[in-house]
Amino acid sequence: MHLVWLEDFIELARTRSFSRAAENRFVTHPAFGRRIKALEEWVGSELVTRTQPVTLTRAGMLFLDAASNSVDVLYAARAQLKESAQQNEPVLRFATGRTLAQTFFPDWYEGIRRQCGEFPVSISTGGAQDVVMKLAAGEADMLLIYSSPASRMLMDHRRYESLTLAHELLVPVSAPDQHGKPRYQLSNGAAPVPWLAFSQTLTLRGVLARHLSELEQQPALKMVYQADSYESIQEMAIRGTGVAWLPQRLIAKDLSEGRLHVIGDSKLRVRFDISLYRMRGSTDVLVNTIWDSVSANAEQE
Structure with missing residues (x-):
């Protein structure tokens, strides 16, 4: 089976005319017909009716989807391989969460680039488990994640080494009411406050749960919304659906412009880290160069 046969069939399905399809494919009508017939013999079923x-x-309708997808995938793969072949510089592959890719990585990358010079990067985002698996599978050179002493215990330090790049705060927030005051307040009273919670796939769920469990007086909360996206929870908090704990970097603009207010006392704020991981014993020159540069200004974990 030849790729050109698939392209012929897709064109025939588009034009519904052997003569027009043959003309568009720059072959004679008889040669075009023979190629369609050859494709049908390969498939083992008649794909078109020779009507006007x-x-x-x-069978033809079913095969059209497969043919179109196959052609798209093959050309996309070829383009990617050509791009890789033309790329002389190595690419540093980062796996990180969607929020860190937006709030932390751009400024951090600019600082590293000033120290080390230009180098290309590739960012892939996902949930905590997804991005850790990318590092473990060799699909990423470095992992940038939220971390805490508890979450770091889950990483095998015989296999990975890590650095603390920055510290962050998880702060409880509420949208304002019509008077510009926080709509909700946190207390340990009988009436629970509507709460916008993290899904289990988010690293900060465990960080927050551990912190709240250690408080002498815990706020009364009633979960009304749960999401695996900090940005989704941020939007619902702005709409006034409930209280939420969110990374301070993520909501800095919302706080300064009054869309959200920090509520509760300092005991309700949770400190955690932003950490960088890599496999131990890396022999990649670019990975080691960047790691050594970052190590000079980071905290060893």
Whole structure:
């Protein structure tokens, strides 16, 4: 089976005419017909009815989706391979969360680039488990994640080494009411406050749960919304659906412009870290160069 046969069939399905399709494919009508026939023999089923206009058989309609997807995938793969072949510089592959990719990575990357010079990067984002698996599978050179002493215990330090790049605060917030005051307040009273919670896939769920469990007086909360996206929880908090604990970097603009207010006392704020991980014993020159540069200004974990 030849790729050109698939392209012929897709064109025939588009034009519904052997003569027009042959013309568009820059072949003679008889040669085009032979190629369609050869494709049908390879598939083992008649794909079109030789009527005017041409119609697809049931098998032809099913095969059209497969042919179109196959052609798209093959050309995309070829383009990617060409780009890789033309890329002389190595690419540093980072795996991180969507929020860190937005709030922390850009400024941090600019600082590293000033120290080390230009180097290309590739960012892939996902949930905590997803990005850790990318590092473990060798699909990423470095992992940038939220961390805490508890979450670091889950990483095998015989296999990975890490650095603390920055500290962050998880702060409880509420949207304002019509008077510009926080709509909700946190207390340990009988009436629970509506709460916008983290899904289990988010690293900060465990960080927050551990912190709240250690408080002498815990706020009364009623979960009304749960999401695996900090940005989704941020939007619901701005809409006034409930209280939320969110990373300070993420909501800095909302706080300064009054869309959210920090509530509760300092005991309700949670300190955690932003950490960088890599596999131990890396022999990649670019990975080691960047790691050594970062190590000079970071905290060893």
